[in-house]
Amino acid sequence: MPEIAEVETVRNTLKMRILNKKIVNVNIIYPNIIESDKDEFKKVLIGNEFVDILRKGKWLIFELHNHYLLSHLRMEGKYFIKDSSEEIVKHEHIIISFNDNTDLRYHDTRKFGRMKLIKKEDLASTKEIQKQGLEPMDKELTKEYLHEKFMGKRGPIKTTLLDQEIISGLGNIYADEVLFASNIHPLRDTSSITIHECQKIIDSSKKIIEKAIEMGGTTIKSYTSSLGVIGHYQDYLKVHKKEGQSCPICGTIIKRIKVGGRSTYYCEKCQK
DNA sequence: AGTGCGACCCGAACGC
DNA sequence: TGCGTTCGGGTCGCAC
Numbered sequence A: 001m002p003e004i005a006e007v008e009t010v011r012n013t014l015k016m017r018i019l020n021k022k023i024v025n026v027n028i029i030y031p032n033i034i035e036s037d038k039d040e041f042k043k044v045l046i047g048n049e050f051v052d053i054l055r056k057g058k059w060l061i062f063e064l065h066n067h068y069l070l071s072h073l074r075m076e077g078k079y080f081i082k083d084s085s086e087e088i089v090k091h092e093h094i095i096i097s098f099n100d101n102t103d104l105r106y107h108d109t110r111k112f113g114r115m116k117l118i119k120k121e122d123l124a125s126t127k128e129i130q131k132q133g134l135e136p137m138d139k140e141l142t143k144e145y146l147h148e149k150f151m152g153k154r155g156p157i158k159t160t161l162l163d164q165e166i167i168s169g170l171g172n173i174y175a176d177e178v179l180f181a182s183n184i185h186p187l188r189d190t191s192s193i194t195i196h197e198c199q200k201i202i203d204s205s206k207k208i209i210e211k212a213i214e215m216g217g218t219t220i221k222s223y224t225s226s227l228g229v230i231g232h233y234q235d236y237l238k239v240h241k242k243e244g245q246s247c248p249i250c251g252t253i254i255k256r257i258k259v260g261g262r263s264t265y266y267c268e269k270c271q272k
Numbered sequence B: 001a002g003t004g005c006g007a008c009c010c011g012a013a014c015g016c
Numbered sequence C: 001t002g003c004g005t006t007c008g009g010g011t012c013g014c015a016c
Helices: A004-018 A038-045 A143-151 A157-161 A172-181 A195-218 A220-227
Strands: A023-028 A052-056 A059-063 A067-072 A078-083 A092-098 A102-107 A114-119 A255-259 A262-266
Touching: A004 A052, A004 A059, A004 A078, A004 A102, A004 A195, A023 A038, A038 A114, A143 A195, A157 A172, A157 A262, A172 A195, A172 A262
Parallel strands: none
Antiparallel strands: A023 A092, A052 A059, A059 A067, A067 A114, A078 A102, A092 A102, A255 A262
């Protein structure tokens, strides 16, 4: 499940492979991935080229001449680079072909990912982008900012960490890890989080995401062999998906509960 | 306004 | 074995 670290890895990896190559064909196999007009999507892309790839939260922003292609991988979206001669396999939904006989192929088993083509001047007013809050790496993400946002918020802190309008980029997995590292119980009411705990949330978010990006970097090689970028975050998770196992700090059995409909893992001794 | 929940998908895991 | 059922994950849109 791509979170901000995986998206950043995809961005860096694709930048090395697809920039400044002329797009010669676009094959839309499963149209529902594309939220904007499908005919225009083809018309704008063919003959165009990607000049840069940006990112905002979990959104990938492919920069074209005059347009941006926004792409959200949701849970299982992946990009592959393949030779155009290779057979199209199951779950490849959008195929963008370049003039050097390679393809950028969007692969998504659950078909949850979304793409949207917008004019460059509309980027700032596009709600998907505009809504993104500060990222853990942003200098402006301070304990004061977070504390103020949290004070006016009801409901469990776990749910609030998933709100992209406050902190942009955390998903279900890292939200559990951040709360564990911050010694905060996932069901704590958001408004009860102290300013000191806000700082702990910021520090652990940064640490966890930086490490994940670093790990993502190590998987770049496998990308070229058309395996897609798969984060190796599972190697260092402390609580997420660890129900029934011992807490790495105190040995207490990790619990699993539902918070806002999402599976949530925590250590009842370490997280108050 | 804020909050909660179903819908979108389909492979994997589970129950019988 | 093979069938049917449930679950999960991020975000949007609708209902309250």
